[in-house]
Amino acid sequence: MTTTRPRPWLPAALAAGALVTGLAAPSAHAGGDGPAPLGTVARTAGHARFTPGPCPRTADPVPALEGARCGTLTVPENRSRPGGRRITLGVAIVPAVERRASDPIVWFAGGPGDDAVSEAQLAVNGGLNRDRDVIFMSQRGTYSAEPALTCPNIDEFNARAVGLVYNAPSTGRLHVRATRECRDRLARLGADLPAYDTSESAADYADLRAALGLRWWNVFGISYGTDLALTYMRRYPQGLRSVGIDGVLPPSLAGASLTWSAARQGFDGLFRACAQQPACARRYPNLQATFERLVRRLEARPVTTTVRVPDRPSPVKVVLDGGVLVNWLTSATHLAAGVPRSIDALAHGDPSRIAEQWAGGKLSPQAVGRLAHGLAYGVFCREWTPYETEADVIRAGRQAFPSFPRSVLANAPQLPFLHDDCRAWNVPPAPPSIRNVTRSSIPTLVMSAGFDAQTGASNGAYVARTLSRSTVVTVPYVAHVAFAESPCAQSITVSFFRSPTAADRSCLATVRPPRFEIAPLPS
Known part of the structure; x- marks a missing residue:
């Protein structure tokens, strides 16, 4: 969790209906002269619509967005009132460097309240787009969304x-x-403040997959984004090839x-x-x-x-x-x-x-x-504090x-x-179900860090107990979100998405502790 102090309810029938509607339409990659690049076709799925357009705003320049394909996803602010106010979420798709696999990776940012589009450079620096497009969508309320809370x-x-x-x-x-x-x-x-929470954010990503015409994709979540990823894979397992989570925050224990x-x-x-x-x-x-x-x-x-x-x-x-x-x-x-x-x-x-x-x-x-405090407090106050004193x-x-x-x-x-x-x-x-344990056979990389004082390494072992095809890794001597600072963690992650049941973890044997600063003895 990166906030400095570090998400209304979607009926299952409505969720399934929206997803099926989106996937029943022709593929966005279909075209007379070959497949259209991902993110270049306007498309409606249920109550959501993806529209190609300029790249979202970011607080700082993000070189990784040069050449990205961008647009917006428009969704209901509150899915219990689909005819009510609509909000827009910024989308950026960074293309693969090498030959592109058909199933991209979608990045779930942390916080809660961090902006995913602004984190594109982190993903690119770690090689995540080596052979897959990587999709960044601002979670509702975050910096590159409208409104930004x-x-x-x-x-x-x-x-x-x-x-x-x-x-x-x-x-x-x-x-x-x-x-x-x-x-x-x-x-x-x-702003309809109760509409900014993990349940609605998970539904936003389900809508995004449908609106992009994707049959399969992969998820990579960091910090609070692991809470969102675990919720997403529990509620919307359709089309999930694999999931990576780094800096694990289990929804059932979060608080x-x-x-x-x-x-x-x-x-x-x-x-x-x-x-x-x-x-x-x-x-x-x-x-x-x-x-x-x-x-x-x-x-x-x-x-x-x-x-x-x-x-x-x-x-x-x-x-x-x-x-x-x-x-x-x-x-x-x-x-x-x-x-x-x-x-x-x-x-x-x-x-x-x-x-x-x-x-x-x-x-x-x-x-x-x-930081989107409106989303952060939606998560804290709807999903955490009601369930702990x-x-x-x-x-x-x-x-x-x-x-x-x-x-x-x-x-x-x-x-x-x-x-x-x-x-x-x-x-x-x-509802109490927001804290349900995620049980899944989707291949999952569960990554923790030995110096993580924000989402301790034991959380990884905890969630892996109910993820039957999980690969559990603890990267020693690095802090919260190993992917952000460990070349070994980056290598393991890229290897996992290439082969979700046979990730190459051999680099762990080469990780060394920091050389601690030794000050002169005080006089």
Whole structure:
């Protein structure tokens, strides 16, 4: 989950009817002079329509979209009211580099609330389009969709909050106020907020396959996109050749409680790697104990400092408490080589390294106006909080980190004040079936990462128990979403889609731990 705090109901008969209608029409690849390139033919499937057109907007230039075939998918905002308002989802199809297989890959972005079209470069850099077209469609509400349910006011509050005590009740009240302001603005714009959830997003992708005239395709989901992928393969298995999921979030377990287990696993993986590297072990002995002691100490007596942040003319005030330290490390496993040195510096009175990283992420221009909070809270408040209590979150935190103070445990990593936020968001819960376990014989690559502190590696083994043709892989020494930073993970993924029951995992034997930074001993 990449959100910084990291989806109404489609009857089965309607879903099947829409899908059959779409697939009964002539193939979009059929033509008198040979097959038309995927995404170049306008087509209607049920209540949805694909229209070729310009590529969707992105917050930053995406070179991978040069030469892409693009357009929009128009769908009902709320499928229980098919005659109501319609929304458009941006679509981009990046062509294969080599000889093209007939079954493309569709990319499911994370978040919830990240924009898939903006992630095209990540997929291309990882070689995903080597011999298959790759399809990117913005999930409803995200940056390249219309409407885009982004809320810059929340992002701006998160930037200001680096100067506040993270777990303080006063911070919580301000946090909820920003959430309520976001909700009220989106409601005034006419958004049907309960319609932005995983169920509707899954139906959007079923409509896309039909509207593109595809008999078969493959799915690759990352982070929250794995929740969406597992929901999709449970509800719309027709036409699914294979599924890859990386950074696994099981719908049946998703929620704030699960993030505590993930944090424990990711932290332990990193601490263990340091302990197994002699130079790191000698210089930073008992790193786990040092970290947990710092969480308790800072929660009791927060430290205030000032740091320089890129693009900011003046020094920035930063408050470090126990909650900040936990949330910092949840993301800092992506920068694993420097983590022991940063923890040691803080233990010896220098908070600058951690403060700079913490503030730099929140104050970056890339952190404002890009995440679709309208979709994120639709997922959180319809699918997660109705099925776990605040006491459940604390209980899970205490099981993972028995020594942490209650004030830290009450705010799960990346999801502070979530239940209060959801009371302000005020949408009805999704039906309990949204949390059903996915049981399938579709070939599935289940990929996890050894340093993943956001969706722990044990989630992969959990979902694989009911996926009878799954290939389970844990890539060591990398953080959340292995495909994003591991050439080995990329190689395995490409190999899997080429041969879904015989993925080549031999590169795992060559993966090595990071070389941890060794600082001079303090004088």
